[in-house]
Amino acid sequence: MMTxxxxxGAGFLGSHLxxxxxxxxxxxxxxDNFITGSxxxxxxLFGNENFQFIKHDVTNxxxxxxxxxxxxxxxxxxxxxxxxxxxxQTLKVGSLGTHKALGLAKEKNAVFxxxxxxxxxxxxxxxxxxxxxxxxxxxxxxRGVYDEAKRFAESLTMAYHRYHGLQTxxxxxxxxxxxxxxxxxxxxxxxxxxxxxKGEPLSIFGDGSQTRSFCYVDDLxxxxxxxxxxxxxxxxxxxxxxxxxxxxFAEEVLSLTGSRSKISYxxxxxxxxxxxxxxxxxxxxLLGWExxxxxxxxxxxxxxxxxxxxxxxxx
Numbered sequence: 440m441m442t443x444x445x446x447x448g449a450g451f452l453g454s455h456l457x458x459x460x461x462x463x464x465x466x467x468x469x470x471d472n473f474i475t476g477s478x479x480x481x482x483x484l485f486g487n488e489n490f491q492f493i494k495h496d497v498t499n500x501x502x503x504x505x506x507x508x509x510x511x512x513x514x515x516x517x518x519x520x521x522x523x524x525x526x527x528q529t530l531k532v533g534s535l536g537t538h539k540a541l542g543l544a545k546e547k548n549a550v551f552x553x554x555x556x557x558x559x560x561x562x563x564x565x566x567x568x569x570x571x572x573x574x575x576x577x578x579x580x581x582r583g584v585y586d587e588a589k590r591f592a593e594s595l596t597m598a599y600h601r602y603h604g605l606q607t608x609x610x611x612x613x614x615x616x617x618x619x620x621x622x623x624x625x626x627x628x629x630x631x632x633x634x635x636x637k638g639e640p641l642s643i644f645g646d647g648s649q650t651r652s653f654c655y656v657d658d659l660x661x662x663x664x665x666x667x668x669x670x671x672x673x674x675x676x677x678x679x680x681x682x683x684x685x686x687x688f689a690e691e692v693l694s695l696t697g698s699r700s701k702i703s704y705x706x707x708x709x710x711x712x713x714x715x716x717x718x719x720x721x722x723x724x725l726l727g728w729e730x731x732x733x734x735x736x737x738x739x740x741x742x743x744x745x746x747x748x749x750x751x752x753x754x
Contacts, residue, residue: 440465440466441464441465441466442466442505442508442509443465443466443467443468443508443510443511444468444470444503444511444543444549445457445469445470445511445513446470446471446497446511446513446536446540447470447471447476447497447512447513447515447554448467448469448471448476448513449469449471449476449480449492450477450513450514451480451619451621452517452554452659452660453469453471453514454476454481454619455617455619455657455660456511456663456664459660459661459664460664461484461487461489461490463664465489465509466489467490468492469490469492469493470495470514471492471494472495472496473494474516475516475517475525477619477621497514497532497536497539498532498535500539500542501539506547507543508549509549509551510540510544510549510551510552511554511667512536512537512551512553512592513554514532514540515532515533515554515588515589516528516529516532517585518625519582519625519626519708520624520625521625522582522585523582526581526584527584529588530588533585533591533592534588534592534595537591537592541595541596541599541605544599544605545603545605551596551599551605551606551607551608552608552610552663552666553596553607553608553609555592555611556585556586556589557611557676557678557715557717558576558582558586558589559586559611560572560574560575561575561577561586561712562575562710562712562713563575563715566716567682567716567718568715568717568718570611570673570674570675570676574586574590576590580709581708581709582708582711593674596609606672607672608666608669608672609672609673609674610663610666610677611674611675611677612659612678613654613676613677613679613715613717614626614627614628614678615659616628616653616656616737616738616741617655617656617657617740618656618740618741618744627651628653628688628738628741630642632692632696632742633745635692635696635698635700636698636742636746637749638699638700640700640702641693641700641701643686643702643703643705644704644706644708645704645706645707646686646704647686647687647702647704648684648686648713649684649707649711649714650682650683650685650713650714651682651683651685651688652678652679652680652681652682653679653683653688653734653737654677654678655679655730655732655736655737657732658679658730659678661728662675662677662726662728665726665728666722669725669726675722675725675726676718676719677719677722677728679717679734680716680719681730682715682716686702691735691738692738695735695739
């Protein structure tokens, strides 16, 4: 049985990844310190003989006894609310945390997969974004703490590959949504759904003309799993290229929820990307991957999850 360590395994994506790896027959060791993750996301795995949880801050030395075959580094605040509230922790987990996770991979001779982000492209000057684009990032702006943490993590991962011969993978994750997101995490979809279900105005920053491309979590995890088992060293975009404006997206959420909420407009945050759309040609060619869940279907599934959460909280 293969053993995989997932840092940030109690987070939104990390917990879904733990589920997928266990379903594929892996033994999974989940490491998290619950700064942004939640025990609720992995509660269903406690008692599973192939799941182990370690509460630990990965910016400190990581000790895992026994054989480890794969290390998937997903520990990091990822939503704007989190990384703006935790700027130093975000930089530390991208630098020190990545260094410690790579050190564990080197010790165990394990395959290392880094969860990077489309934010390495910054406010892009090319569209759609492919993996050869170097990005347009403001290193001293408020978003720089996340963007540059991930850019450094990519550089460090490649250094370990080139200098130590470590087997490495880098996934650049574009906007993803689905169950286990937090309603108040500052990302567009949970914010819109939460506001719509509560009858509050939907908050659009700017005039709503900026675009995003939303990928359902099951599709994303499938792409990551395929990348893990591949031999591709350089970054691969995983996301859904179905681009939509924020204005259109707000109207879509209102329609699917049946909400009578209005839309309110607010100033655009500093360095907020105007466009975001992945070029997934590489993922299609190398991994045979492309998203399968439509946005309408994905929103319906996510909506069901959030309705349940809101009902429980009001219960």
